Amino acid sequence: MNFLYQASYLVAPANADLSRFYNCTLQRIAHKLVLRLSPNVKRTICKRCFTLLVPGRTATVSIRPRRQTHLVWRCKRCGFFKRYNFRKEPKGKDKNVEVVAAKPKDPPERTRTKQKQKQSA
Numbered sequence: 816m817n818f819l820y821q822a823s824y825l826v827a828p829a830n831a832d833l834s835r836f837y838n839c840t841l842q843r844i845a846h847k848l849v850l851r852l853s854p855n856v857k858r859t860i861c862k863r864c865f866t867l868l869v870p871g872r873t874a875t876v877s878i879r880p881r882r883q884t885h886l887v888w889r890c891k892r893c894g895f896f897k898r899y900n901f902r903k904e905p906k907g908k909d910k911n912v913e914v915v916a917a918k919p920k921d922p923p924e925r926t927r928t929k930q931k932q933k934q935s936a
Contacts, residue, residue: 816841816842816844816845816850816852819837819838819840819841819844820837820838820841820856821837822837823837823838823841823867824867827867827869827873828872828910831866831873831892833878834866834867835864835865835866835867836865836933838860838865838866838867839865841856841860842860842865852901858888858897858899860893861874861890861893861895862895863888863893864892864893864895866890866892866893868888870888873890873891873892874888874890874891875888875889875890875891876888876889883900884900884901885898885900885901885903886898886899886901904934
């Protein structure tokens with residue numbers, strides 16, 4: 816799969832149709848074998864026309880500060896666009912959360928000695 820992506824990237828400036836064919840084949844294989852493509856690979860392939868998205872050449876990239884600040888990739892061939900939101904902080908990582916250690920349980924030896932004392936009495 817990596818080979819198809821690299822071939823598509825190298826062929827793209829000379830032959831866009833062959834590059835699109837490689838990208839289409841790449842996604843078909845991934846779908847058929849139930850494999851996940853890397854997010855970096857998925858973000859650089861147009862979902863509609865399978866063009867390799869290269870900023871400035873086959874795609875325009877812009878930042879839009881509307882509701883949430885987001886990055887927009889627009890394919891120059893078919894006009895399809897993708898939006899990626901920016902996160903201020905990574906999900907699940909709070910700086911103000913403190914970790915509190917749990918109280919250790921009594922070691923098993925103590926409970927055994929208490930049981931022996933009860934039995935002897």
